[in-house]
Amino acid sequence: MAKSEKIFQIGDRIECSDSIGTVKYIGNIEGYSSIWLGIDWDDPNRGKHNGNFNGKQYFEASFQSSGTFVRPEKVEFGQSIITSIIERYGKKHNDSMPLEIQQELFNFQQSINAPFLEMVGFEKVLDKQSDFYSLQVVDLRNQKISSPGESNQLEQLSPNIKELNLSLNLISSWKTVFQICAQLNQLSWLNVSENLLIIPEEIEDYNVPTVETLICTTMRLTWQDILKVTLAFPNIEELRVPMNNITNLDTSPEVLRNLKVLDIEDNEIGEWSEICKLSVLENLEQLLIGNVGLKRIDFVGDEPKVNTFSKLKKLVISNNLIDNWDSISELNRMKNLEELRFIKNPILESESLANSFEIIVARIGNLKVLNGTELKSYMRKEAEYDYMKIYGLEWLRVKNTKVRESFLKLHNRFLELINMYGEPVEGELVVKSQSITNTLIELKFEYNGQIVIKKLPKTILVQKLVMLAQKAFKLNYRPNLIHMRGEESNLQINLEEQREISFYSMQDGDRILISHE
Template identity: 40%
Template sequence: MMVGPGICGEVAQMENLGDIKIGQRVQCNGHRGTVKYVGEVPPTKGIWLGIDWDDSSRGRHDGSHEGHKYFKTRHPTSGSFVRPEKVNFGQSCMAAIRSRYGGVENAGIDEDNWAVVQKQINARFLEMVGLDKISKIQSEFGKLKRVILDDYGVNGAGSPGELQTHCPLIEELDLSRNLLSSWESVADIAIQLPKLRLLNISDNRLMLPENPIELQDAFRSLEHLIAGLLEYTWSEMMTCATMWPHIKSLQVPYNHFVVLEPSPSNVLSQLKFLDLDGNPIDSWAEINKLGKLPCLETLNVSNTGLTDIYFPTEKPDQKTDLFQALRKLCITENKISKWQSICELDKLKQLENLKIMENPLMEVENRATNRQLIIARIESLKKLNGVDVTADERRGAEYDYLKRYGKVWLELVKTQDEEQLRNFMKEHSRYPYLIQKYGAPDEGEFKVLSTTLKSKMISVELFSPNHETKRYKKMLPRSMLVQKLFGLVQKMFDTGNEFPKLTYISSKKPGVEIPLDNELKTLDFYSVEDGDQISVRW
């Protein structure tokens, strides 16, 4: 009878069969699973373990054999029956630390058994290993501040007080991909580490705590928790969150969050950083439920399937009362395709840093144009996709944006079509503000120009604020690239090796200076006309 997937081939850590518990985590050939059944499986003799494997392809069935259901599995093919001696039951946290950081084989022997071992082994063995080396290794454990035990088969704290005695200074602990089965077992570890600030518990299968508030003391110093791949819903995660009274950073990627809910006032009240990457949330209405978190400064909702962004306000240009402290937002790898979503982000009062790569919207224009259009739409933005937004870049982006949609705006003003104006404002909520800042677009800018030679030339005054005696009037072609104008002014003003900085001053808007910062644009693009000025600084 074949009841299991085959020989596991690991060195098993055998326990008394009576000590094996339902819900216990085990490992076999790199695969982890949960014990769901301990007992006989007729017609075979002896004890079998019914295992529900994390990887459904590792199993063979749904916990049934010859028509009898022995245990329930997460997946129709994730179950197997395995002999106890074929699986690894893991090791204590302290044993794993000795194994990972001990450096010699017998550094992993438990302290309680060390005296017995000393009596049993002969002098030659002691001489070969070196007791002084072992003592040094054991004392070095007390200096550890950052411990990484990912995939080390950790199943619990071990002997009471052992961790606190040997590793009291641990501040960061990685327990991802281990054999922990409950938050109580995690708390048994954490309570022995009074300085524990960061904990990674990802990719374990932890049963929800019966009384989470009673475990608060274990996590009293914890500020940063990484808990991805726990297969929790948001509601289940919030049940656990009552254990972490001082949590400031919470990374919970790739769980089963679909529907969110506002957290109670006493939960996550100090949270500054929240990472929801990879959860299938998909609706921004769910994200808005987190909007009352009072201290939240950074939010990552990448790869969640979001299609749009929306904050409920009475007016398109009104700021939202949600996410009052939010400064950084990451929405990469989503399905956002409309500019209206970008305008909605301008409703956030503190947003300074935005990451939005790998969305359909970013494929509409080239990268440089998309960057300009985003900067112009979000007033408070200081960094976009990891690159700082300078004051000059903002002025240029806003002015180009004003000109780009100027013809449409003038037409809407003329026709006074209220419905079309409302639709325009949904995608261009900052446009009226930019008109106040730079002045309304002029109809003359959008008229078809004559093709005569005279109409292709404009007279401008070139001057330097630092050298008032240097003023030149020049006839320049409208089609002249800013790049060529740079070369011209370098010779005229003798700037040497200094690269000049050019700004355009319209005779119609004398108080506004527009940087000519795109070398591949023409003077006509910037709407330079007869009688205008170009300031030269270096």
């Protein structure tokens, strides 16, 4: 359909010069001839005004500079999902066939109710349709889609689609999304991000039971909008809604009963108490709350373990404003937390990367993965042992004083660590330094009774230690290195070549044993 033939209406989504907007006004402008469209652009700075032109308010734009007027012939009003699929996936075997002919032939097959009938001269098109029929993962991002096409047309063309990306198109309403989904009985994954969609009042009339993953990024949705929309998706297990207008998280236990993964990153939420409103989602296993303005984590009550987020296994709280280790200690009160991503928070600037890693591991007893690193048993032992050495002197000073409880509240697992490793002995402890004054540490390399002492930077990789050992002891094989604390410790740690030695919190006098195994 040519642009001039389009019967446009308020609410239509359009594209012009690679920018997308919504039609907010159709009509005349004082002092100008012909019909104009008042457009509210998605880009807040794309327009010239807020709908007020020469002192007259023609429409209300979303932002002060997102409104402008455009002639209808200058804009694209979009196309059907059928046309988009044929354009995107129909060129593989027959680039020379014009799109109009492809569509005509497809419509003819429908009209005679013989979509797979082999006819002379139609073989190439039928082969192409067979390709369409087998499509399972379909990416239609930024394809100017605005409609579902004719009734049941999509179901006949590509009924086996399981994953569908409709992000950044010209769809104006969730009704269109539901009409598309109704034709895809195997659809389980749906991305409608970067579309500004009107939510129909009769949302209860729609049901998309097959979709388990729904992605709605950058759609200006509130949490209440999201809860309303998901009424049409009763079996969602994974919901990703970052970069929206979510501030309040009031949630009923009657919604999202099957939800296991929730991503609400990059929303202005701010308070942990608001996040805790999501604990009514009883099956939630993964929660992503990066960059939400979170300053502190603090559960209500004093019990060692809380029922809040009782099934949560993975938590992402990176890029927030957390400036205290108490918040990390609070996470130890979660019953099943096993994986944590915690980077780019102010508190991490108070310690070296290696020390921060060990502090987090020591404070959260159930943790199995930190920032993508699987915590092997020796890594946990090393972290907990170092933690006790760092804070052991302070413990010995306060354990029989009035400030004992304050210490234990701050160092939530210290008594547990004492039960595991024994009471700290003053002679084995170190004074916690507030700044890094020494950049070199002295290590003893030991091999078959030979000892070589080297002063090395804390940032050197274990891989370089291996090469130093090969050269120092003239080895014709690549050895394994084992780290031991000082002269008296029996704790042996196998070193991984890709890590810096600072990861293992090595200190002056530590031993590096050379092993052939």
